[in-house]
Amino acid sequence: MEGNNINGMMDTTLDKIKSMVDVNTIVGDPIISHDNTLIVPISKVTFGFFSGGGEVDASKQKSEKAQEEVAKNGAYPFAGGAGAGVTLQPIGFIVASGNNITMLPVTYNSTVERLVETLPNTITQLKDAIKN
Numbered sequence: 001m002e003g004n005n006i007n008g009m010m011d012t013t014l015d016k017i018k019s020m021v022d023v024n025t026i027v028g029d030p031i032i033s034h035d036n037t038l039i040v041p042i043s044k045v046t047f048g049f050f051s052g053g054g055e056v057d058a059s060k061q062k063s064e065k066a067q068e069e070v071a072k073n074g075a076y077p078f079a080g081g082a083g084a085g086v087t088l089q090p091i092g093f094i095v096a097s098g099n100n101i102t103m104l105p106v107t108y109n110s111t112v113e114r115l116v117e118t119l120p121n122t123i124t125q126l127k128d129a130i131k132n
Contacts, residue, residue: 009051009082017047017084025088038096042103046087053080 028041056079092105 005078005080006051006053009053009080010049013049013051013082013084017049017086020086035097038094040094040096041090042092042094044089044091046089047084049082049084051080051082053078055079 026043026045028043031039031041033039056077090106092103095102095104
């Protein structure tokens with residue numbers, strides 16, 4: 001009995017995720033600018049889900065209804081839950097203009113990313129300063 005309930009929760013969760021995320025979420029609707037340049041947004045979609053549950057020992061419950069269910073069905077009542085999360089992050093644009101097709105990335109420059117990018121240049125400048 002427990003396996004069927006967990007499978008049902010997982011199926012429902014996955015169906016809900018499928019309804020939220022489709023190919024149009026990843027590759028957006030094309031946009032045509034005034035100079036006939038085609039712009040197609042591209043996104044990264046990350047999702048996850050969880051589900052779990054189990055049978056509850058009704059003999060420890062004070063609820064008469066739970067104890068009646070065990071006596072009637074020969075199985076403990078099922079308790080469970082499921083959840084999901086979705087993240088959508090734009091990563092760039094495909095731009096087609098004339099015979100040129102380019103990918104313009106969207107960059108997120110956090111402080112750490114900027115530090116890592118400038119570190120080699122900073123080290124070179126320090127070496128030059130020490131030599132002089």
